[in-house]
Amino acid sequence: MNIAKVIVDVPASSINQTFDYKIPEQFQDILTVGMRVIVPFGPRKIMGFVVERTGESSFDKLKYISDVLDLTPVLTDELLGLGKWMANQTLSLYITAFQAMLPQVLKAQYKKELERVTEDPLSDELESLFAGRDFITYEELEGSTVSYSQIQKAVQDGDVVVNYLVKSKITKKHVTMIMPNREPHLLEEAIEDLSKNARKQKELLSFFIDNQQEIEQSVLIKKFNTTSSTIKTLLDKELLASTRKEIYRNPYDDKSFEQTTALTLTEQQQVTIVPIKEHIRDEKHDVFLIHGVTGSGKTEIYLQAIQDVIEKGQEAIVLVPEISLTPQMVKRFKGRFGSNVAVLHSALSNGEKYDEWRRIHRKEVQVVVGARSAIFAPFENLGIIIIDEEHENSYKQEDQPRYHARDVAIFRGENHRCPVILGSATPTLESFARAQKGVYKLATLSKRTNEKEMPKVNIVDMRNELHEGNRSMFSRSLKENIEQRIQRGEQIVLLLNRRGYSTFVMCRDCGHVNECPHCDIALTYHKNSRQLKCHYCSYEEPMPTSCPSCKSDLIRFFGTGTQRIEESLTQLIPEARIVRMDVDTTRRKGSHEKILNQFADKEADILLGTQMIAKGLDFENVTLVGVLTADSMLHLPDFRSSEKTFQLLTQVSGRAGRHDLPGEVIIQTYTPEHYSIELASNYNFMQFYKNEMSTRKTFQYPPYVFLALITVSHQNHVKVVQSAQQIAQLLLNNISNEGTVVLGPTPSPIARMKDRYRYQCMIKYKNEPNLRTLIRKIIRQFDDEVRKNDLLITVDMQPYQLM
Numbered sequence: 001m002n003i004a005k006v007i008v009d010v011p012a013s014s015i016n017q018t019f020d021y022k023i024p025e026q027f028q029d030i031l032t033v034g035m036r037v038i039v040p041f042g043p044r045k046i047m048g049f050v051v052e053r054t055g056e057s058s059f060d061k062l063k064y065i066s067d068v069l070d071l072t073p074v075l076t077d078e079l080l081g082l083g084k085w086m087a088n089q090t091l092s093l094y095i096t097a098f099q100a101m102l103p104q105v106l107k108a109q110y111k112k113e114l115e116r117v118t119e120d121p122l123s124d125e126l127e128s129l130f131a132g133r134d135f136i137t138y139e140e141l142e143g144s145t146v147s148y149s150q151i152q153k154a155v156q157d158g159d160v161v162v163n164y165l166v167k168s169k170i171t172k173k174h175v176t177m178i179m180p181n182r183e184p185h186l187l188e189e190a191i192e193d194l195s196k197n198a199r200k201q202k203e204l205l206s207f208f209i210d211n212q213q214e215i216e217q218s219v220l221i222k223k224f225n226t227t228s229s230t231i232k233t234l235l236d237k238e239l240l241a242s243t244r245k246e247i248y249r250n251p252y253d254d255k256s257f258e259q260t261t262a263l264t265l266t267e268q269q270q271v272t273i274v275p276i277k278e279h280i281r282d283e284k285h286d287v288f289l290i291h292g293v294t295g296s297g298k299t300e301i302y303l304q305a306i307q308d309v310i311e312k313g314q315e316a317i318v319l320v321p322e323i324s325l326t327p328q329m330v331k332r333f334k335g336r337f338g339s340n341v342a343v344l345h346s347a348l349s350n351g352e353k354y355d356e357w358r359r360i361h362r363k364e365v366q367v368v369v370g371a372r373s374a375i376f377a378p379f380e381n382l383g384i385i386i387i388d389e390e391h392e393n394s395y396k397q398e399d400q401p402r403y404h405a406r407d408v409a410i411f412r413g414e415n416h417r418c419p420v421i422l423g424s425a426t427p428t429l430e431s432f433a434r435a436q437k438g439v440y441k442l443a444t445l446s447k448r449t450n451e452k453e454m455p456k457v458n459i460v461d462m463r464n465e466l467h468e469g470n471r472s473m474f475s476r477s478l479k480e481n482i483e484q485r486i487q488r489g490e491q492i493v494l495l496l497n498r499r500g501y502s503t504f505v506m507c508r509d510c511g512h513v514n515e516c517p518h519c520d521i522a523l524t525y526h527k528n529s530r531q532l533k534c535h536y537c538s539y540e541e542p543m544p545t546s547c548p549s550c551k552s553d554l555i556r557f558f559g560t561g562t563q564r565i566e567e568s569l570t571q572l573i574p575e576a577r578i579v580r581m582d583v584d585t586t587r588r589k590g591s592h593e594k595i596l597n598q599f600a601d602k603e604a605d606i607l608l609g610t611q612m613i614a615k616g617l618d619f620e621n622v623t624l625v626g627v628l629t630a631d632s633m634l635h636l637p638d639f640r641s642s643e644k645t646f647q648l649l650t651q652v653s654g655r656a657g658r659h660d661l662p663g664e665v666i667i668q669t670y671t672p673e674h675y676s677i678e679l680a681s682n683y684n685f686m687q688f689y690k691n692e693m694s695t696r697k698t699f700q701y702p703p704y705v706f707l708a709l710i711t712v713s714h715q716n717h718v719k720v721v722q723s724a725q726q727i728a729q730l731l732l733n734n735i736s737n738e739g740t741v742v743l744g745p746t747p748s749p750i751a752r753m754k755d756r757y758r759y760q761c762m763i764k765y766k767n768e769p770n771l772r773t774l775i776r777k778i779i780r781q782f783d784d785e786v787r788k789n790d791l792l793i794t795v796d797m798q799p800y801q802l803m
């Protein structure tokens with residue numbers, strides 16, 4: 001078994017296979033599958049993952065592995081399998097899939113060092129290697145007689161650790177701990193022997209007579225207002241001892257979370273949790289969809305299910321959308337499970353992320369709460385996987401590997417034979433349809449835990465406002481209500497739904513939106529050519545100068561930012577204290593929390609923001625939620641635009657009246673009759689589901705069909721068009737099923753990005769078992785173009801962003 005099969009770090013489809021290397025003598029005992037190695041590849045040395053050890057190779061003249069980067073595997077067998085599956089599913093490279101599962105620090109270039117972390121004697125060889133030092137470079141090990149397996153054993157025993165030095169910044173933090181080195185009565189004797197002047201020394205020794213535990217040196221110095229040289233004196237006398245201890249950069253102060261205990265579940269919660277607990281107990285996989293209105297206590301169900309998992313000695317992954325990973329959410333998990341929880345999200349520094357990852361890797365925690373990539377947590381004994389707000393788009397990665405965390409969760413749930421829980425007040429059509437068919441198990445929570453009604457929703461027709469001379473972004477009713485709440489000392493959440501704001505064209509008089517006659521999709525305004533285009537079928541028409549429906553000349557695309565809204569709001573209601581939350585105000589680390597704290601402390605009356613504020617927030621004093629423009633998302637060139645609008649309106653409405661004070665919602669819109677707005681205002685998910693499903697059926701969109709999106713881009717327009725046409729033709733010639741449709745090529749909605757022209761082909765299919773193989777084959781034909789001529793082809797087997 002002296003040959004390793006390695007996936008090397010060369011991101012090219014022609015290299016997407018294992019390469020065989022011989023394992024040098026000194027690595028034979030330590031090298032296992034899932035470790036990273038350095039191997040010669042052509043003239044260079046590059047990184048790779050060992051995916052198999054074997055005794056034979058069909059090649060002769062194998063090269064040797066140059067170095068082994070890990071002493072314990074960074075990818076478990078399960079994750080290696082997952083990586084291969086994911087690469088196949090998403091048509092990405094194995095190396096890309098593997099790297100997506102690891103923290104950034106392990107992908108970067110780094111140097112290594114070995115650190116001695118015990119005072120106990122090591123083996124003679126190790127002692128002479130360290131030669132009295134705490135740190136040695138990895139190169140010294142390589143040049144010594146000490147074998148790798150000796151070091152590996154020392155690492156496993158906890159005597160030595162490997163440190164990765166990223167860009168010369170140490171990735172771990174250490175502190176010196178001081179502890180007594182003698183029995184208390186011997187310390188007493190020592191105090192007697194000290195001279196009168198050694199006051200500090202005496203104080204320190206008496207402290208340790210009462211406290212036998214170790215204490216951080218810096219804390220000790222502060223506590224006794226002493227110096228490290230005083231401590232050193234006692235260390236030299238061997239009355240005290242010291243060790244260096246690694247501490248994790250924990251972004252959260254675990255002790256600051258108030259501990260909570262399980263609440264008595266409501267009847268609906270009880271009915272929901274029973275089968276989940278049974279699955280945990282019986283180690284049985286199934287997917288549960290919890291459809292629960294906002295405030296119905298889904299999170300409490302997660303917490304109590306996790307409790308069972310922890311008691312069984314197993315582990316839990318909880319995914320929450322990035323933007324709702326607010327301190328409020330973290331508090332609920334840390335409050336219940338304390339430091340047994342690791343938190344992973346993008347606002348952490350690379351070092352912090354690495355530390356949290358290592359706490360998982362070393363099984364020092366049983367729960368991870370995190371954004372999308374936390375689904376790859378290297379747990380080996382999973383008891384449950386939970387995806388909160390399962391409808392959120394952020395669970396889909398929009399970069400290779402273009403995976404959806406829901407699919408990964410189900411894959412891992414099957415592997416570990418554990419339940420997967422999807423929760424949402426507004427499930428995706430895909431998930432709800434599966435639940436209707438019995439593929440997922442559906443549970444419904446129709447009531448809030450406090451039995452309070454959902455807040456009443458009033459729809460304001462902005463066309464009327466315009467007709468009556470109000471041209472501002474604020475209806476009279478919204479303005480009056482805001483003023484009234486401010487007077488009462490209550491608070492307001494205002495949502496400016498900004499996404500895709502100026503891409504479609506609308507008549508401000510009648511609300512008319514130009515749509516494609518063949519696709520039931522709003523046309524996209526292309527500024528350069530002043531044309532309206534359908535990006536599904538290439539239909540186009542010139543930008544009209546007057547409304548085709550009512551002849552008004554107030555037809556236009558208009559854009560408004562939160563900053564401008566804030567200004568006009570200040571003019572309109574000068575007494576209002578406003579905090580604004582959008583990408584501009586939350587760029588700095590911690591600013592997100594700061595704004596929310598300000599609002600929670602009632603330093604502001606109004607929280608004005610984009611989509612970011614729609615989810616997860618729970619402020620007891622909020623009694624009014626206003627949506628400035630419910631339509632802005634409705635006409636995006638995306639067949640999911642109605643669904644997204646419904647989801648957003650329902651979520652944001654759920655922020656009002658969550659506690660004692662009753663809540664109210666005002667939705668401003670130019671198209672009050674649109675079913676997604678009307679049904680969201682009645683909280684009528686079922687009717688929305690039915691309407692939307694029938695639209696999807698008529699126009700053949702998911703969940704009735706699957707989609708695949710191929711995008712081609714290049715600086716040269718002609719080249720893009722030609723390549724895209726070739727691809728479309730190859731697809732058409734080779735698809736096996738008559739029902740499969742190839743649309744395009746058409747220009748992408750964003751037709752030119754970073755000086756590159758973009759074209760796309762969309763494939764709609766029900767049953768096309770060889771589609772992935774076919775696409776891979778087609779793309780391989782363009783390998784040369786891609787490598788030499790900078791052609792870019794991306795494939796998304798489950799597109800959510802159609803831009």
Ligand SMILES: Nc1ncnc2c1ncn2[C@@H]1O[C@H](COP(=O)(O)OP(=O)(O)OP(=O)(O)O)[C@@H](O)[C@H]1O
Nearest residue numbers: 263264265266294295296297298299300449616654
């Ligand atoms: N069994 C219970 N008894 C009393 N209060 C409960 C119970 N379960 C949950 N709660 C409380 O009800 C409130 C809403 O619960 P929770 O936040 O879990 O709902 P949710 O469905 O996750 O809401 P959202 O989707 O809006 O985030 C919380 O303040 C929670 O502490």
Ligand SMILES: [Zn+2]
Nearest residue numbers: 507510547550
């Ligand atoms: Zn009109």
Ligand SMILES: [Zn+2]
Nearest residue numbers: 516519534537
């Ligand atoms: Zn069209």
